[in-house]
Amino acid sequence: MARVLVGVKRVIDYAVKIRVKPDKTGVVTDGVKHSMNPFDEIAVEEAVRLKEKKIASEVIAVSCGPAQSQEVLRTALAMGVDKGIHVEITGAEYDTLQPIHVSKILAKLAEKEKADLVIVGKQAIDDDSNQTAQMTAAYLDWPQATFASKIEKGDKDITVTREVDGGLETIKCKMPAVISADLRLNEPRYATLPNIMKAKKKPITKLTPKDLGVDCAPRIQVVSVEDPPTRQAGVVLPDVDALVGKLKEGGHV
Amino acid sequence: MFSRGARQLERRLRIQPLGTSLARAYAAGESALPQLTKDRYPVQRGDYAELTDNHLSFFKNLLGHRVITDASECEPYNIDWIKSVRGYSRCVLKPKTTEEVSKIVSFCNEHKVAICPQGGNTGLVGGSVPVFDEVVLSLSQMNQVLDINDTSGVLVCEAGCILENLDERLSDHGLMMPLDLGAKGSCHIGGNVSTNAGGLRLLRYGNLQGSVLGLEAVKANGEILDCLSTLKKDNTGFHLKHLFIGSEGSLGIVTKVAIQCPPKPKAVNLAFLGLKSFEDILKVLKKAKHELGEILSSCEMIDERSINVCTEHLKVKNPLPDYPFYMLIETHGSNNAHDEEKLNQFLENVMSDGLVLDGTATNEPSKMKNIWELRERITEGLLYDGYVFKYDISLPIENFYSLVPVMKERLGSDAVRISGYGHLGDGNIHLNISVKDFTQEIYKKIEPFVYEYTSKFRGSVSAEHGIGFRKPKYIHYSKSQESVQLMKELKKLMDPKGILNPYKVLP
Numbered sequence: 001m002a003r004v005l006v007g008v009k010r011v012i013d014y015a016v017k018i019r020v021k022p023d024k025t026g027v028v029t030d031g032v033k034h035s036m037n038p039f040d041e042i043a044v045e046e047a048v049r050l051k052e053k054k055i056a057s058e059v060i061a062v063s064c065g066p067a068q069s070q071e072v073l074r075t076a077l078a079m080g081v082d083k084g085i086h087v088e089i090t091g092a093e094y095d096t097l098q099p100i101h102v103s104k105i106l107a108k109l110a111e112k113e114k115a116d117l118v119i120v121g122k123q124a125i126d127d128d129s130n131q132t133a134q135m136t137a138a139y140l141d142w143p144q145a146t147f148a149s150k151i152e153k154g155d156k157d158i159t160v161t162r163e164v165d166g167g168l169e170t171i172k173c174k175m176p177a178v179i180s181a182d183l184r185l186n187e188p189r190y191a192t193l194p195n196i197m198k199a200k201k202k203p204i205t206k207l208t209p210k211d212l213g214v215d216c217a218p219r220i221q222v223v224s225v226e227d228p229p230t231r232q233a234g235v236v237l238p239d240v241d242a243l244v245g246k247l248k249e250g251g252h253v
Numbered sequence: 254m255f256s257r258g259a260r261q262l263e264r265r266l267r268i269q270p271l272g273t274s275l276a277r278a279y280a281a282g283e284s285a286l287p288q289l290t291k292d293r294y295p296v297q298r299g300d301y302a303e304l305t306d307n308h309l310s311f312f313k314n315l316l317g318h319r320v321i322t323d324a325s326e327c328e329p330y331n332i333d334w335i336k337s338v339r340g341y342s343r344c345v346l347k348p349k350t351t352e353e354v355s356k357i358v359s360f361c362n363e364h365k366v367a368i369c370p371q372g373g374n375t376g377l378v379g380g381s382v383p384v385f386d387e388v389v390l391s392l393s394q395m396n397q398v399l400d401i402n403d404t405s406g407v408l409v410c411e412a413g414c415i416l417e418n419l420d421e422r423l424s425d426h427g428l429m430m431p432l433d434l435g436a437k438g439s440c441h442i443g444g445n446v447s448t449n450a451g452g453l454r455l456l457r458y459g460n461l462q463g464s465v466l467g468l469e470a471v472k473a474n475g476e477i478l479d480c481l482s483t484l485k486k487d488n489t490g491f492h493l494k495h496l497f498i499g500s501e502g503s504l505g506i507v508t509k510v511a512i513q514c515p516p517k518p519k520a521v522n523l524a525f526l527g528l529k530s531f532e533d534i535l536k537v538l539k540k541a542k543h544e545l546g547e548i549l550s551s552c553e554m555i556d557e558r559s560i561n562v563c564t565e566h567l568k569v570k571n572p573l574p575d576y577p578f579y580m581l582i583e584t585h586g587s588n589n590a591h592d593e594e595k596l597n598q599f600l601e602n603v604m605s606d607g608l609v610l611d612g613t614a615t616n617e618p619s620k621m622k623n624i625w626e627l628r629e630r631i632t633e634g635l636l637y638d639g640y641v642f643k644y645d646i647s648l649p650i651e652n653f654y655s656l657v658p659v660m661k662e663r664l665g666s667d668a669v670r671i672s673g674y675g676h677l678g679d680g681n682i683h684l685n686i687s688v689k690d691f692t693q694e695i696y697k698k699i700e701p702f703v704y705e706y707t708s709k710f711r712g713s714v715s716a717e718h719g720i721g722f723r724k725p726k727y728i729h730y731s732k733s734q735e736s737v738q739l740m741k742e743l744k745k746l747m748d749p750k751g752i753l754n755p756y757k758v759l760p
């Protein structure tokens with residue numbers, strides 16, 4: 001049976017309105033509700049289903065970030081994950097944390113935990129990088145199956161259906177492997193009360209990047225964060241002639 | 254930041270302002286216009302002036318293009334949200350200022366032109382649309398926020414502000430509206446005040462009679478009545494504002510309001526529970542009140558048939574299928590660690606007592622939103638059932654749910670669906686009886702029985718939606734003859750020619 005490692009990132013909840021800090025150094029996070037990156041939730045759901053189907057023996061969730069990252073680990077545990085690993089990263093290192101750092105950490109932990117599968121969300125809804133799965137596979141030198149919308153386990157390999165531009169691609173790869181979860185892979189469950197209570201007793205191990213020999217020193221500097229331009233208000237025109245007139249006026253035709 | 258990933262999710266999880274979904278549901282059944290009210294109901298047009306070109310030119314002079322006369326453009330203003338009534342007005346007026354309202358009303362009073370005041374037109378008792386050809390006075394252009402005081406928490410705004418927009422504006426000041434209801438994306442604060450709307454958190458934040466500190470209203474003779482106090486305490490003379498709170502546009506037009514707004518809670522938690530019986534719901538309610546105490550902010554119940562409306566018609570996901578009863582318990586507080594500990598303890602207790610069969614709890618806004626949809630979108634989903642007889646009833650808590658089985662027994666297969674849900678914590682149930690088509694036979698089997706039943710338990714035949722057009726003849730089931738008489742005398746005093754929202758509220 002397989003051991004599965006899933007990455008769970010703590011991000012600003014997507015139902016919350018994002019606000020840029022007045023000094024343009026980032027977005028306001030203080031007092032703002034966070035939750036698990038929704039694509040990571042899909043990854044967790046898939047891992048837990050693998051366990052329920054007796055394909056996985058143990059599911060381990062990892063979150064890199066400040067102390068509050070333990071909240072998303074608790075959510076993962078309540079969904080059915082067996083244990084959590086919190087890699088504590090704070091301050092400037094956290095502010096400039098990039099997929100390259102996270103994938104090094106995930107790769108180290110995959111080796112340490114003897115994982116056969118690493119599943120992460122295809123992207124995080126805050127930085128939209130879409131790099132972590134790919135880089136993790138590179139560090140481990142494992143095959144990668146990104147944008148998965150279906151995962152089937154064979155004897156020694158897995159068959160993954162991928163969402164590619166304009167259609168689906170089905171690939172087979174050997175295990176161990178890294179998978180990134182796309183939107184249609186599954187619909188994550190809500191943790192039930194008994195499981196929320198059980199989750200409180202499940203273990204969360206705390207580590208630092210240093211413990212894993214990973215250097216998280218900033219590699220970038222954020223120059224400026226700005227709101228997208230606000231859409232200009234439209235006008236309602238009475239007829240086609242008026243529309244053509246306007247287009248000419250604006251030099252579009 | 255927050256671009257593709259979030260947008261993709263939005264589509265999946267159908268996050269949308271309720272306003273749009275209301276509009277869609279409305280369009281979904283557009284083919285079937287409701288019968289004209291004058292044809293469906295035995296009602297006589299009053300002795301009011303027919304609209305003339307002279308009247309129209311006065312309005313156009315005053316408002317310019319803010320007068321709608323085109324028949325198809327007038328249609329949405331003539332039909333109520335649940336499409337139970339339809340008028341045939343050919344004149345919709347959209348004033349921007351109190352002075353314009355005053356001029357319109359005094360002109361109408363002088364010429365005996367009947368007026369139907371309209372807010373967001375989400376009212377559920379047919380009060381917000383004309384019965385015949387009354388001029389529609391839409392407050393939708395009076396939508397300015399005039400002041401928000403961070404310290405006192407007082408909001409002053411015009412009547413046509415949409416509830417949800419106000420809540421968003423207040424949020425920047427760390428405040429919130431003291432009421433919240435499923436129609437928040439469309440309803441106006443003026444409409445809320447005029448119907449004394451209750452909603453999902455009345456249990457915690459009280460009703461508008463307490464939160465409205467002051468208001469400005471235009472009387473039937475056009476006089477502007479300035480009761481726009483922003484004081485929490487003001488015992489100088491009679492409390493005239495109460496004449497306009499809940500009188501559904503029959504005593505005056507509300508143009509501005511001052512609302513006491515509570516601080517926006519730092520910690521919000523929501524539990525969604527599955528239960529096997531109504532008896533167990535009562536036990537959990539009692540425990541919630543005692544164990545959650547001051548942080549309890551909402552306590553709603555939904556029966557299985559009501560929740561199916563959302564899952565079947567609107568494809569909202571129910572994370573907890575299939576229980577005969579559901580409860581939604583929400584907490585508002587200032588410290589999440591404290592609230593979560595309390596809530597968890599409570600949940601552990603009700604689970605281990607076997608009162609709650611299963612449940613989920615979350616403080617993630619996106620998940621809470623999804624769960625709330627299962628409650629807030631029932632009204633919208635019911636529209637897909639066919640014709641719906643809607644009752645909004647207060648009953649003593651022990652009898653809260655009793656009408657549902659009684660009606661099932663009485664109607665049998667005549668009804669497509671008989672469902673009950675509502676504001677459990679406030680003893681207010683929404684009973685909905687869906688039928689394929691409206692027929693007099695079914696109608697007579699349901700009414701006045703429902704009202705007699707309610708009256709027998711000294712309940713209210715209109716807990717929060719008001720009387721509107723559809724319920725005046727049932728008012729006596731909940732009000733004594735003397736009370737109704739005094740109401741009539743007040744109406745006569747304030748609107749001697751009866752131009753304000755005629756055929757409504759009083760029998």
Ligand SMILES: Cc1cc2nc3c(=O)[nH]c(=O)nc-3n(C[C@H](O)[C@H](O)[C@H](O)COP(=O)(O)OP(=O)(O)OC[C@H]3O[C@@H](n4cnc5c(N)ncnc54)[C@H](O)[C@@H]3O)c2cc1C
Pocket residue numbers: none
């Ligand atoms: C030590 C002290 C402290 C106080 N503190 C406060 C305070 O903190 N807040 C506050 O608001 N007030 C306070 N008050 C004043 C307050 O108005 C009264 O104490 C109380 O509300 C009046 O009740 P009562 O039964 O004494 O009425 P009364 O003094 O007998 O009557 C008050 C008025 O009500 C009328 N009235 C009385 N009963 C009836 C009835 N059944 N039907 C119709 N009319 C009736 C009377 O005609 C009179 O106009 C205080 C007074 C004292 C002496």
Ligand SMILES: Cc1cc2nc3c(=O)[nH]c(=O)nc-3n(C[C@H](O)[C@H](O)[C@H](O)COP(=O)(O)OP(=O)(O)OC[C@H]3O[C@@H](n4cnc5c(N)ncnc54)[C@H](O)[C@@H]3O)c2cc1C
Pocket residue numbers: 334369370371372373374375376377380381382392412433434435436439440441442443444445446447448449450451452453501502503505506507508629632633717718721754
């Ligand atoms: C999905 C949904 C959920 C709802 N949930 C609740 C709920 O939980 N609790 C609850 O109490 N109600 C609820 N309602 C009904 C509720 O009464 C209305 O949503 C709301 O309070 C009415 O506001 P409105 O602006 O739409 O008013 P309208 O429907 O336009 O008007 C309602 C009445 O007030 C009068 N009126 C409107 N504006 C003014 C004004 N400025 N001056 C004078 N008279 C005016 C109208 O003439 C009419 O008689 C719900 C409705 C829907 C569609």
